Amino acid sequence: MSALRRSIATILAVAWKEAAIMRHDKAFMGMVVAQPVMMLFLFGAAVTMVPKDVPWVVYDRDQSALSRRFVEEVQSTGYFAPWQRVDSYEEGRARLARGKAVALLVIPEDFRRDALRGRPAVQVLTDGTDPLTAARVTGYVSQVARQFETAPVARAARGADGPLEVRQEFRFNPTLDDHRFYLAALAGMLLTNLCLSVTSLGLVGEREGGTYEQMLAQPTSPLELVLGKLVPYAVVSYVVLCIATIGAGLLFGVWPTGSLFALAAVTLPFVLASLSIGVFVSTVARTSAQAVFLTVFFILPSMVLSGVMLPYQLMPLAVRYAGGLLPLRWYQIGLRRVILRGGGIEDVLGPMLALTAIFAGLLLLIRLRIRPRLD
Amino acid sequence: MSWRRLRTLLQREARATYRDPFTMTILVAVPVGALLVFGFILSIEVHGLRLGVHDANGSAASRRLVAELAAQDTFRPEPFATREALDRALVSGGISAGIVIPPDFDRRLQGAGPGEAAAEIRVLYDAGEAVLAGNAEAFLRGLVASSVARIVARDAPAPELGAAPAGGSPRGVEVVTRALFNPTLDGTRFMVAGTFGFVLSFLTTLITAVSIVNERLQGTFEQLQVTPATSLEIFLGKILPLGAVFAADVFLMMVVAWLVMGVWPAGSALFFLAVSSFYVLTSLSLGLIFSATSETAAEAVQKTVLFSIPLVQLSGFAFPTRNMPAAVMWLAEIFPATHYIRISRAIYLRAEGPLTLLPELGALFVFAAVLIGIALRVMDQRA
Numbered sequence: 001m002s003a004l005r006r007s008i009a010t011i012l013a014v015a016w017k018e019a020a021i022m023r024h025d026k027a028f029m030g031m032v033v034a035q036p037v038m039m040l041f042l043f044g045a046a047v048t049m050v051p052k053d054v055p056w057v058v059y060d061r062d063q064s065a066l067s068r069r070f071v072e073e074v075q076s077t078g079y080f081a082p083w084q085r086v087d088s089y090e091e092g093r094a095r096l097a098r099g100k101a102v103a104l105l106v107i108p109e110d111f112r113r114d115a116l117r118g119r120p121a122v123q124v125l126t127d128g129t130d131p132l133t134a135a136r137v138t139g140y141v142s143q144v145a146r147q148f149e150t151a152p153v154a155r156a157a158r159g160a161d162g163p164l165e166v167r168q169e170f171r172f173n174p175t176l177d178d179h180r181f182y183l184a185a186l187a188g189m190l191l192t193n194l195c196l197s198v199t200s201l202g203l204v205g206e207r208e209g210g211t212y213e214q215m216l217a218q219p220t221s222p223l224e225l226v227l228g229k230l231v232p233y234a235v236v237s238y239v240v241l242c243i244a245t246i247g248a249g250l251l252f253g254v255w256p257t258g259s260l261f262a263l264a265a266v267t268l269p270f271v272l273a274s275l276s277i278g279v280f281v282s283t284v285a286r287t288s289a290q291a292v293f294l295t296v297f298f299i300l301p302s303m304v305l306s307g308v309m310l311p312y313q314l315m316p317l318a319v320r321y322a323g324g325l326l327p328l329r330w331y332q333i334g335l336r337r338v339i340l341r342g343g344g345i346e347d348v349l350g351p352m353l354a355l356t357a358i359f360a361g362l363l364l365l366i367r368l369r370i371r372p373r374l375d
Numbered sequence: 376m377s378w379r380r381l382r383t384l385l386q387r388e389a390r391a392t393y394r395d396p397f398t399m400t401i402l403v404a405v406p407v408g409a410l411l412v413f414g415f416i417l418s419i420e421v422h423g424l425r426l427g428v429h430d431a432n433g434s435a436a437s438r439r440l441v442a443e444l445a446a447q448d449t450f451r452p453e454p455f456a457t458r459e460a461l462d463r464a465l466v467s468g469g470i471s472a473g474i475v476i477p478p479d480f481d482r483r484l485q486g487a488g489p490g491e492a493a494a495e496i497r498v499l500y501d502a503g504e505a506v507l508a509g510n511a512e513a514f515l516r517g518l519v520a521s522s523v524a525r526i527v528a529r530d531a532p533a534p535e536l537g538a539a540p541a542g543g544s545p546r547g548v549e550v551v552t553r554a555l556f557n558p559t560l561d562g563t564r565f566m567v568a569g570t571f572g573f574v575l576s577f578l579t580t581l582i583t584a585v586s587i588v589n590e591r592l593q594g595t596f597e598q599l600q601v602t603p604a605t606s607l608e609i610f611l612g613k614i615l616p617l618g619a620v621f622a623a624d625v626f627l628m629m630v631v632a633w634l635v636m637g638v639w640p641a642g643s644a645l646f647f648l649a650v651s652s653f654y655v656l657t658s659l660s661l662g663l664i665f666s667a668t669s670e671t672a673a674e675a676v677q678k679t680v681l682f683s684i685p686l687v688q689l690s691g692f693a694f695p696t697r698n699m700p701a702a703v704m705w706l707a708e709i710f711p712a713t714h715y716i717r718i719s720r721a722i723y724l725r726a727e728g729p730l731t732l733l734p735e736l737g738a739l740f741v742f743a744a745v746l747i748g749i750a751l752r753v754m755d756q757r758a
Contacts, residue, residue, distance in 0.1 A: 119548070131565055314418040
């Protein structure tokens with residue numbers, strides 16, 4: 001019991017020393033404040049996958065009132081820039097090839113005649129180079145086409161629709177606004193940047209400065225040393241979490257809908273795991289330049305593979321499993337459950353378990369690497 | 376400007392680079408790793424998505440609808456006994472979308488003639504995953520509509536030729552779609568072409584920034600500056616070997632993309648190589664500026680990283696610039712990477728040549744001229 005108490009006292013002593021250093025590091029304090037502001041702006045207002053002002057051209061061979069109405073209905077979805085007319089198929093294709101248009105709508109000569117007989121058809125050619133935009137644009141046009149009334153019939157006389165009415169409901173985000181999606185995971189991105197860079201540089205810096213050997217010479221065990229270094233950063237992480245959450249709420253109206261306790265709970269194992277990755281990197285790197293390279297090239301794939309920006313559910317299976325090793329994957333799952341879907345503590349137990357497992361694995365690795373290094 | 380001095384400087388830089396195993400590893404591992412990671416992540420094909428089904432009807436028609444949905448690879452239906460259980464699964468992320476079939480589904484479906492209300496089903500999406508829901512929406516809606524049309528067609532007597540479509544409503548236009556340049560809407564080519572922009576902007580700047588700061592820390596940069604070498608010679612002595620290394624990197628990435636992913640420029644590979652090598656000069660100059668204005672390696676790296684955060688998000692590498700608000704769109708234009716990525720995609724995917732790309736090439740040229748000019752001035756001042 002007294003051994004444990006002594007151990008905790010040692011950890012706190014190391015934490016105190018680390019906090020004192022941190023307070024005087026202007027660049028670090030700048031990072032704590034500047035990065036959240038920049039990322040809030042980027043993900044809250046700047047980037048989105050929802051197409052806007054999509055340039056498109058129409059080759060209308062029918063030139064009837066009906067074909068014009070169809071074009072106007074597509075236009076009125078609001079995703080497109082004002083349409084432009086082309087007079088031949090080749091001209092339209094050439095616009096696509098030069099990237100001047102994303103879609104070419106071809107309305108055949110007998111569009112109106114076919115409409116009277118039964119089912120008319122149109123052709124949509126898209127620029128497939130940007131698959132996401134192409135798929136969505138195709139979807140928007142198809143949706144208009146499915147609803148399009150080809151004959152001016154009194155609606156009340158018929159069934160409201162075909163044989164079936166599909167009612168769609170977008171839960172947790174009725175306008176399907178992807179800024180909410182990104183903002184909910186903002187804390188994850190900020191904390192990954194923060195935790196990894198502070199610890200990976202810190203330990204190497206001490207080795208370069210010679211203070212690492214001094215610390216090893218003290219009666220502290222290596223693990224106590226590492227944990228002591230983590231404590232102040234864990235506290236800073238909660239400050240950043242508050243900045244991100246309150247910022248997203250005040251500026252963009254994305255307040256957490258679930259339990260704040262769950263939010264705080266799932267953050268702890270994530271921060272510990274991320275900090276440990278930084279510590280591990282610093283046990284591998286020999287110079288601070290190397291530590292930086294390793295950190296940066298860990299952070300970037302984790303942004304991409306974890307699913308904070310693109311849905312991980314659509315990635316190939318192998319990539320999906322590889323992403324499961326990243327703390328950010330589990331944290332963003334937990335964050336979005338709590339912030340967007342109103343989840344409680346029982347919804348984040350799974351992610352917390354995974355994060356704790358990653359943390360434990362990393363501690364083991366660090367323990368193995370840190371022991372024999374007093375070169 | 377003396378050729379002999381320049382040659383000595385070039386040899387020195389080349390040897391220093393090749394002797395450093397860590398840098399050499401980074402130079403090979405990062406481009407290849409980035410290709411492999413980014414190449415596979417953009418997928419728009421919805422595949423094996425878990426779809427909760429609450430079938431309150433339990434009739435032959437509703438069961439057939441569920442079976443039709445399961446027949447495609449797109450969705451994996453999972454039955455839920457109550458609506459509450461389905462809602463709960465949406466919150467916990469167990470399912471990405473849900474379908475609720477009302478108790479009177481089959482009766483309404485049979486009776487859906489003129490004058491009667493149509494059958495109705497409810498589709499719920501987990502829009503918290505906004506991007507995924509956006510992709511799944513068009514898919515699921517289309518699938519449900521066509522499945523129901525098949526069920527109705529099988530139950531009802533075959534309509535007369537040329538009669539109005541099922542349900543008798545004068546609705547619906549058939550859409551024949553085709554995606555040019557990429558018929559399968561495969562994301563790999565798009566991302567591979569963008570990855571060149573990412574690697575050539577970020578890795579080059581970072582390596583240059585660190586290399587000069589490290590030299591300054593070791594004192595070898597001051598030694599260089601007291602030699603008779605002019606700042607232009609020192610600049611070229613730094614830029615040219617690194618430029619050659621990154622030109623080789625471009626080639627390596629092209630080969631890897633071709634062998635592993637089967638992606639090769641649709642346009643001229645030589646033109647692509649030439650433009651990329653030219654673009655490398657821009658990034659290298661930027662790295663020189665960062666490092667010449669920083670006291671420590673950490674500071675140079677921080678500048679590079681801070682600069683590269685908007686690079687990933689604003690350059691169009693991940694998010695199309697067109698979707699951004701107008702002000703941000705203009706901001707994106709001042710990143711050289713935005714223009715390079717546009718060119719890279721145009722050559723790789725649409726086989727565009729120099730003529731149609733003149734405005735973008737011009738923009739790159741201006742950036743290169745300005746940045747090289749600034750880099751030279753900054754190095755002069757430090758001397």
